[in-house]
Amino acid sequence: MTLFSSDSLKLFILGTLISSSLITAGCQTTTQAGEVGVQRKQFLLLSSQQADAGAAQFYAQEMQKFSSKGTLNANPQQTARVREIASRLINQAGAFRPDVRNWKWEVNVINSKELNAYCAAGGKIAVYSGLIDSLHLTDAEIAAVMGHEIAHALREHTREAMSEAVAQQVGVSVLASLAGLGQGATDLLAGATHVAVGLPFSRQKEREADDIGLELMARAGYDPHSALSVWRKMMANGGGRPTEFLSTHPDPANRIRDIEAHLPRVMPLYEAAKKTHKK
Numbered sequence: 001m002t003l004f005s006s007d008s009l010k011l012f013i014l015g016t017l018i019s020s021s022l023i024t025a026g027c028q029t030t031t032q033a034g035e036v037g038v039q040r041k042q043f044l045l046l047s048s049q050q051a052d053a054g055a056a057q058f059y060a061q062e063m064q065k066f067s068s069k070g071t072l073n074a075n076p077q078q079t080a081r082v083r084e085i086a087s088r089l090i091n092q093a094g095a096f097r098p099d100v101r102n103w104k105w106e107v108n109v110i111n112s113k114e115l116n117a118y119c120a121a122g123g124k125i126a127v128y129s130g131l132i133d134s135l136h137l138t139d140a141e142i143a144a145v146m147g148h149e150i151a152h153a154l155r156e157h158t159r160e161a162m163s164e165a166v167a168q169q170v171g172v173s174v175l176a177s178l179a180g181l182g183q184g185a186t187d188l189l190a191g192a193t194h195v196a197v198g199l200p201f202s203r204q205k206e207r208e209a210d211d212i213g214l215e216l217m218a219r220a221g222y223d224p225h226s227a228l229s230v231w232r233k234m235m236a237n238g239g240g241r242p243t244e245f246l247s248t249h250p251d252p253a254n255r256i257r258d259i260e261a262h263l264p265r266v267m268p269l270y271e272a273a274k275k276t277h278k279k
Contacts (some may be wrong), residue, residue, distance in 0.1 A: 081106070089147050108125070
């Protein structure tokens with residue numbers, strides 16, 4: 001006698017696998033430690049492929065939205081500038097994880113007064129022009145912001161947040177979607193990406209992104225001291241009120257102290273990189 005239908009059995013097996021994953025998911029890390037020494041074990045219920053698929057759909061939808069409004073890469077000079085800085089940072093990302101060479105990186109600039117930037121799973125980067133224009137950012141300061149955001153992707157913080165979001169929703173409908181029994185596997189993951197990108201990361205994740213971002217910009221030949229100046233500009237913007245970008249990040253004064261503490265580790269990397277970069 002058949003105790004389970006094939007679909008029920010598939011759900012049961014998947015549920016068991018997810019339960020097991022919940023126990024073992026914290027025993028992973030996504031990056032090499034680098035000079036800054038980031039080594040925390042991470043909660044990673046979803047696979048990189050699942051996170052990347054959700055992020056790719058989310059990013060495509062966002063870029064289509066801005067493209068239809070005529071605000072996607074509206075300033076060719078600014079777009080070229082941002083992409084050049086991103087290229088230098090991405091070229092150094094292999095110091096933390098060699099597989100980034102296989103990522104399908106995308107870099108786009110949104111013409112908006114919003115002060116924002118992000119890098120979703122798999123290397124999907126968006127920079128809002130308001131961040132550059134309102135704060136009059138130098139190339140090195142842009143590198144500080146982008147290095148921070150790229151570091152989130154290298155550490156797969158979005159994947160962690162997506163894993164947490166999915167874990168909180170585990171039920172029959174979620175299991176069915178992930179098992180491919182109905183419509184919505186990619187939609188579910190795209191929705192989880194939207195939640196992950198829209199909500200602030202924990203202080204620990206932000207500190208990791210600061211540390212790795214600082215090393216990335218140093219390796220790319222951008223003065224790490226610019227990470228201090230960009231946060232100070234954000235603090236000063238708006239008559240003492242935090243910028244929208246800063247409002248989702250930890251206390252600026254604390255992060256400035258943390259960055260200052262890591263400068264001695266990364267300055268030798270910058271001094272070496274200056275020999276090959278003029279900017």
